[in-house]
Amino acid sequence: MQKQFMLGNEAIARGAVESGVKVVAGYPGTPATEIVDHCASNPGVYAEWSTNEKHAFEVAAAGSLTNQRSMAVMKHNGTNAAADFLMHINFTGVKAGLVLISADDPGGLSSQCEEDTRILIHNYAHVPVFDPSSVQEAYEMTKAAFELSEKTEVLFALRPVMRINHAGGMVTYDDEAKPETRKADFVIDRSRYVMSAVVEKELGGELRPKMRHRWLNEKQVELKAIMEESPFNWAEAGEGEVGFIGCGIGYAFLKEAEQIFGKKLPILKLSTLPLPEKKVLDFVKGLKKVVVFEEVEPVVENLIKELCFENNIALEILGRDTYLPKEGELSAGFVLTAIENVLAGKPYPDGENKYIPARTRTQCTGCSHRGLLTALKEVVKKNGGVVTGDIGCHDAGTFEPMKLQATIYCMGSSIPMAYGIKAAGFDKPTYALIGDSTFFHNGLTGLASAIFNKADVTVIIGYNSTTAMTGFQPHPGSSNNLTQEGLKPMDPGVVAAAMGAKVFRCNPYNVEETIKVITEATAQEGVKVVVAEALCYLKFGREGKISYTPRTVTVDQEVCNGCSICVRTFGCPAITIVDKKATIDTSSCNGCGVCISVCKRGALK
Amino acid sequence: MKFDLVIAGVGGQGNILASQVIAKCAMDAGYNVVNTETKGAAQRGGSVLSHVRIADGEIYSPLVPQGQADILLGFEPLEALRYINMLSKNGTYIINTAPVPTILSNLKVDEYPSQEQMLAAIQEKGISGHFINATQAAKDLGNVLNTNVIMLGAFTAISDILPADTILNKLLSMVKPKFHEGNIKAFNCGRTMIKA
Numbered sequence: 001m002q003k004q005f006m007l008g009n010e011a012i013a014r015g016a017v018e019s020g021v022k023v024v025a026g027y028p029g030t031p032a033t034e035i036v037d038h039c040a041s042n043p044g045v046y047a048e049w050s051t052n053e054k055h056a057f058e059v060a061a062a063g064s065l066t067n068q069r070s071m072a073v074m075k076h077n078g079t080n081a082a083a084d085f086l087m088h089i090n091f092t093g094v095k096a097g098l099v100l101i102s103a104d105d106p107g108g109l110s111s112q113c114e115e116d117t118r119i120l121i122h123n124y125a126h127v128p129v130f131d132p133s134s135v136q137e138a139y140e141m142t143k144a145a146f147e148l149s150e151k152t153e154v155l156f157a158l159r160p161v162m163r164i165n166h167a168g169g170m171v172t173y174d175d176e177a178k179p180e181t182r183k184a185d186f187v188i189d190r191s192r193y194v195m196s197a198v199v200e201k202e203l204g205g206e207l208r209p210k211m212r213h214r215w216l217n218e219k220q221v222e223l224k225a226i227m228e229e230s231p232f233n234w235a236e237a238g239e240g241e242v243g244f245i246g247c248g249i250g251y252a253f254l255k256e257a258e259q260i261f262g263k264k265l266p267i268l269k270l271s272t273l274p275l276p277e278k279k280v281l282d283f284v285k286g287l288k289k290v291v292v293f294e295e296v297e298p299v300v301e302n303l304i305k306e307l308c309f310e311n312n313i314a315l316e317i318l319g320r321d322t323y324l325p326k327e328g329e330l331s332a333g334f335v336l337t338a339i340e341n342v343l344a345g346k347p348y349p350d351g352e353n354k355y356i357p358a359r360t361r362t363q364c365t366g367c368s369h370r371g372l373l374t375a376l377k378e379v380v381k382k383n384g385g386v387v388t389g390d391i392g393c394h395d396a397g398t399f400e401p402m403k404l405q406a407t408i409y410c411m412g413s414s415i416p417m418a419y420g421i422k423a424a425g426f427d428k429p430t431y432a433l434i435g436d437s438t439f440f441h442n443g444l445t446g447l448a449s450a451i452f453n454k455a456d457v458t459v460i461i462g463y464n465s466t467t468a469m470t471g472f473q474p475h476p477g478s479s480n481n482l483t484q485e486g487l488k489p490m491d492p493g494v495v496a497a498a499m500g501a502k503v504f505r506c507n508p509y510n511v512e513e514t515i516k517v518i519t520e521a522t523a524q525e526g527v528k529v530v531v532a533e534a535l536c537y538l539k540f541g542r543e544g545k546i547s548y549t550p551r552t553v554t555v556d557q558e559v560c561n562g563c564s565i566c567v568r569t570f571g572c573p574a575i576t577i578v579d580k581k582a583t584i585d586t587s588s589c590n591g592c593g594v595c596i597s598v599c600k601r602g603a604l605k
Numbered sequence: 606m607k608f609d610l611v612i613a614g615v616g617g618q619g620n621i622l623a624s625q626v627i628a629k630c631a632m633d634a635g636y637n638v639v640n641t642e643t644k645g646a647a648q649r650g651g652s653v654l655s656h657v658r659i660a661d662g663e664i665y666s667p668l669v670p671q672g673q674a675d676i677l678l679g680f681e682p683l684e685a686l687r688y689i690n691m692l693s694k695n696g697t698y699i700i701n702t703a704p705v706p707t708i709l710s711n712l713k714v715d716e717y718p719s720q721e722q723m724l725a726a727i728q729e730k731g732i733s734g735h736f737i738n739a740t741q742a743a744k745d746l747g748n749v750l751n752t753n754v755i756m757l758g759a760f761t762a763i764s765d766i767l768p769a770d771t772i773l774n775k776l777l778s779m780v781k782p783k784f785h786e787g788n789i790k791a792f793n794c795g796r797t798m799i800k801a
Contacts, residue, residue: 005628005629005632005638109643109644110644134665135639135667163641163667163668164667166641166642167639167640167641167667168625168628168638168639168640168641168667169638169639169640169664169667170632170637170638170639251665252665252666252667253665253666253668255663255665255666256665256666256670257670259665260670260673331666331668331670331671332666332668332670332671332673333670333671333672336670356683356686356687357683357707357709357710357715357716357717357718358652358707358709358715359615359650359651359652359683359684359707359708360651360707360708360709361616361650361651362650362708364650400708400709400712400714401708401712567711567712568712571708571711571712573650573708576706576711577711587744587749587750
């Protein structure tokens, strides 16, 4: 055995590789992204960035049916996108171990929403879930998930939260693990792998979906027995008649709070779904009250309520549904406050809010999106148009000072929403702003829908050749994929033209040209696509590839009248107003020169 | 032994590198180490808080509990103020006094507090510590990007949890050789800024 400091995502990848994973597929999304990268660096593992999570899941599931252990990797929003496939693979079951990593982001630190995928994966799809409480456990659970998935023929899910994925910790791992090599073998079994409403003659003429549902429901008995024996659940004795239940990372915060509190408490650690029901019933025996700490929704809390009701146990069960704040991340402080107040018979106190000036995010200095946003804003200022936004670095254009996009929902929403506004009768132009990675993820179908429905909309694709938001993963519009160099990029403009859109092109570092092109596109009828093409400065600048001619920007102090347009509407972080004059911070300015065209007085040179 | 460190700064200031250097040194020294960072969707110029927890026993939470940190390194004064409550009453801080304005303060939507206001609000907590202008010192040495290295050097002047040369050598092993000379200068400069 070896001990090493690892990021949670690296530990998950390590566990998968030791389990002999052969096929790994995902789509980048914080906090899960690094898992795929760490798997890819292992010889013998096929790893890919798929265009979206549904396809990643399908590729991995096919790996399992071909008798190779496989893994699909995504964040919670991605699992929503893959939900359709999830609801089918649970009915067919799997062959070789298949593990779904669905990372949650409690608190929405890096997401458009916070949600609890245990509800989708377990309560809805009836799939077992492991909820790790430490980096070490994330590693161990990944290995257990592969073993158990294969043994039960059921998909297993690991649901790490941000504080597991992006935490570093000491991991003891098996440095001599030699996973078996298997022959790829696809055995056709249409009775299982063809999900269709066909009649099962041998089963008395029942329809297949109903029979497979019955199989899944019967599987729950086996899964419950496994969780009862699972080493990931245990009880700890302590003082008092109030018990505390820690689920996943909730256990880590509970143990920390217990140390600060300074008294041994009765604690039950629950890290699996289904719940180990006997363990729970044994634990609550003799207690008056239990408090459940889980991220984020009251999933375990409600299951324990049901369990106690069924067993005629009168017990006060407190948690997210009944006592604690219903939203946000847990912390040791959060848990300690709960322990102190529950024991004192008081309600959970309201937090104090003392505002300290926020540090909102924006585009990097030198980013091409700032030029694009500026140009688009100029256009809609004149024509009263509405811009719908999408996911990616450009979405920071929604906030101060750009305040441009009127909506941000999920991957690919921008295009259907932009033409939906028109369909509802809005008489001014609408613009859908989308990035290249998102365009391939879920924008293509939206664009097809727009063209098919004869929409009148202008789609603007920020084509910077990478998935910049999550750390520069490649996508079909890039010149490489996860493992190979030298692919011919799929140009989103060429793709859109083939679909029937009128395509225009501009370099967003040239604001005037971009305004002109967007204006021209707007004047045309139908579905227009403007491809604003410039390499991501942050990624490609390091490689010496940039889409502008770098220059040293200076301020003519005589001409600058301190109007602060460069700060108020353009918002480049490298510009500040000092003594009523614009000042360039030379250490952060990357010389893109876009600000020059923003200054109408010509003070920036 | 248990030691909790938090580093507060602005995305791009080298906060995460500094936390990794300390975490790796502690691990080499045989300690148990857990770390994480709170950067959220704010990595591009946003607020970043790194947590480094070092102990010779079990560590459960990757997040330093509020009011428990032994040391707060503030790479930027507003961010230090934002997270000052992380510090234990017996803890100490080193805060870089050079402000990085926020987008909203540039726009006059928010008011970026004055130096006096921030320092007063920090001192009001009754916790002892040091204020240094690490950004200016890094500029004087020729590279503002070495602000984090100055802060790392300063850290070694107030904490003996790990030997200073171990931290410096670990840092050098993680950056390109062409930056070594500048890093050594900045690191030593940080140490003397505290002694002075």
